[in-house]
Amino acid sequence: MQAPVHRFSDLFAQLGLANDAASIEAFLLSHSPLPDTLRLEEAPCWNAAQAAxxxxxxxxxxxxxxxVDQLNAALR
Structure with a gap:
């Protein structure tokens, strides 16, 4: 059985966020850089369900x- 293939934009959709290229870029620009000491799921940009x-x-x-690792790197 093959592992599912997800795209970066699919993660944004899974999080309930706009997932077109412009929206993803705007999100990353407006919420980065996150401090190195802050865990990704603790960032203030997430609601409780997204963080979970x-x-x-x-x-x-x-x-x-x-x-999720790619998102973490993109926000640093």
């Missing part, structure tokens, strides 16, 4: 974990 999703996907090393 990010935390759970990383903890479970789920399909989305690689994209």
């Amino acid at each position: 999703l990010l935390c759970e996907e990383l903890r479970a090393d789920a399909d989305w974990a690689e994209l």
